[in-house]
Amino acid sequence: MKAILVCGSLLLGAVALGILATASGGASDAERARRSLVGAQHEWASRAVWACDQRKLVVVEGVRPDEKIPPERAQLVADVLTDLMRFCNEEITARIATNQAISVAANGRVYENYVVGGPLPIVKASFGEPTQREQQIWKAELDKLVAEGDRLFHSDELGSNGIACAMCHPNASNTHPETYPKFQTQLKKVALLRDMVNWCILNPLEGKELAHDDARMKALEAYILAQRRGKALDAGKH
Amino acid sequence: MAVFERRQRVGLAALAAVSALAALALAASAQTLDLPVPSGVLPPEIPADNPPTPGKVELGKKLYFDTRLSTDGSVGCVTCHDPRHGFVDGRDKATSAGVGGALGTRNAPTVLNAAFLASQFWDGRAATLEEQAVQPLVNPIEHGFADQAAVLAKLKTLGDYPPLFRTAFGSEEISTLRVGQAIASFERTLLSLDAPIDRFLAGDAGAISASAQRGWALFNGKARCNTCHGRIDVIPLFTDDLFHNIGVGVKHIDFDKVARKAAAAVAAGASVDQLALSNAEASELGRFLVTRESKDLGAFKTPQLRNLALTAPYMHDGSEATLRAVIEFYDRGGNDNPYLDGGMRPLGLTEQERADLVALMETFTSSDLARFAELEKLVPK
């Protein structure tokens, strides 16, 4: 009996509060406008967007994690991330408030009123440049892939009739990878380099096409592109 | 001040109304027609001096179905390009027959979508529909007239034409040019690009069967069809508009010998006419007779493949009776000859693969052919 009374009064109270709340035209016009912009339930929601280096983070306030960021705010997010990328290797968090004001936190400090492209008192890390050792490693890895592509390009193992790519394309001449994508008349549609590689394997070489992400396809592309270093990109040139 | 009486005023008003209507009708019949081309597809090329109008289409339609335009009254365009049979010849033979039942050497191609093609006839000798339409009229084994003058003489005896010429062209003058232009205008309305294969390629995975889908992969892969018969999005006709020797008719004649003689003659600067070719021999030299280039010996136009299932038999001489026979022809690598296109080679297709390709080609049949149902009623009995 008592419980019912208590619940009942609580309920009444809640209803009363509810009525009060909705009746509180005490909220200013601006406040109401802001609320209607983001929705009362979204006041404290935010969505996080990471940059590709996993070190720059933008928190967008007023957007639920499962909600798409509206186009203008999304553009601002992209602009902020791109701009912050100049601080290589630094971990930075930017927070975009619902009124689009941006604050940036780095090195344990918070900097208010950040403007995209504007100065930030963060020292650029000096170790963003690749070291000699790193460059050596990267080149060795690339050379390895190119050498494998070279081997495949000159071998007869891609086809079934003994013909090698190098027979019609010594030193990858006449491959023109810099002109793709382009309409390839043999395929009757716009093709990428790897589409044409596959077509050649299937037709003049009478072999089996490779999957686009096959290691052999990557090696072949690496070899072909390495032979054409320095050629200007000219997509669609015939 | 002259004041018209009420009756006269009514009369005048009526006259004005009728004149206005007539003017409107005339204007309408002279208004350029919009051809039913789907979005994203390049429209057919139309000669600048022959924009399609309702008047020309009406005239062209009448000419098309009119068997009086032949020496024995039995042959019209409709005879070999029958709307009841996919706009090709519905009769039993491999090739078409003209006046007096004279059999020719060619398998009549479909008029459907012909407006999109870069050239007409199997050897591409006509650049436009206008040029093509008037040639059969003066072919002794087709419509049979001795020359264009004879065609016009016959036309002028047909009283129902002058008003149609006036509506179409503004005057009653009957000329070969106008005949071609009218028929071409009518043919330009015979467009049909909505087939299951199109819907499948637009993303509707259920539009064609699994067998046909395998066929499409083969078409673009092992069966090597797409390099000549590829479907380009902006011009989905399944043809490259080029000419290839696939060896179809080489067994009818001693093709090797005739072709090499023709090539030698051209290289020596001699006239091909001196070769004294027989009808059958000349017929099989194909595009060469138009260009006189030896690379075109035995070459014929890559036909479009839309509505293939309706346009049997196949090839320029109708020598392959069924789709299945066509696949087997290509599987063999065509017929070898000195000028065989190097793209032909045996394919090594399995039984299932052949069936899949046939299933695929059946999906090239338009789904909206009912649009042309009323034309079927115009076919003379």
Next chain:
Amino acid sequence: MYRNDMTRKEIQRAFAERSAADERLLRSLQNCDRRHFLRTSLKFAGMAAAASLVPFHGFQLVNVAHAATTEGGDPDVAFRFAYVSDSHLYARGMTHRFARAAAKAVEDMNALDPQPDFVLFGGDLAQLGRPDELALGQQILKELKAPVRMMVGEHDWYLDLGEKWKEMFGPDHYSFDHKGIHFVVLNSVVEKDFWTAKGYTPEQRMAIVAGLDDGRQSSFEVGEAQREWLRQDLAKVNKKTPLIVFSHSPLYKLYKPWNFWTDDAEQVQALLKPFATVSVIHGHTHQLLTNRIGNIQFHGMLSTAWPWPYAPQGLPSYTVQMLRADPFNQFDGCGDGSVDVLVKGRVDKHYNPWSRNPREVTAQQLAAKSLPGGGYQGPSY
């Protein structure tokens, strides 16, 4: 009928006249009865004239000036020989496309009428120098009606350094006289030893040499021993006697990375220089290639197996390039040809590229450097 010095207008007129004369032929295009003469409104002469009077790469009409058969033909031509070159055979049976192509060339040779005095085989009969490949080649060439003169290429040589070749086909360098011309056949693919120090096996050595762009091999040369032999051979020949030299590699320096190159070219050319008329016919480059250095004219032979792209640098300005091949067409860019030996000893080179119109490069054009179309400097790819 056409002369090299005709203006474009004159050619058009001559062509139109010829077209008028060909009207009797036109009826065959319409499948009609021989007895009926066809008058149509077709613009045949105009169409053909507009189509390709000076064809982009056919140059057929302009080049026709000199082409002729030997008997009863151009009195300037003393005799003719033909060639098949660079067949690169794998011993994988007659269905392999290289074998089919070699057989196709033999058919072309056998169809020549009149038959050439002999057929030159230009080198690279085998792909990897194997006995079974050489045997297959010998078997295919046995079908030739005309007598055969053999020349060796690097693909024939570097498996066993020519042992099998010499056993099957005789010496790798020799000379002979024919109808007043002194012919010399050289082995111009001698390479300085690059294999012993590295310990390569014969198969490895052959594989390295087989790679056009494989920089581990040495450059080609004729070599001191052979140059000495040549000097002695030529000492017996009157300086006024026309010379025709057969060599696999071009006897000049075109592009070293691909061994389109002879290291001692200058020394060899010096031996040839005293002669009034010298022509070199070479293989190896698998393309239409022309050059002239001083009094020596150089002509490349087509391969039956596959075309090479043009070298990125160093192309002679006398070469009117052929357009790159379509890889869909296994014969495109390949072919065979013949050589007219003129009474004065110079040569007119005829190319018979499959799937394309024939081309010729005449002695007169080279002498005057008046190449058709002003010498097309196409894409060096």
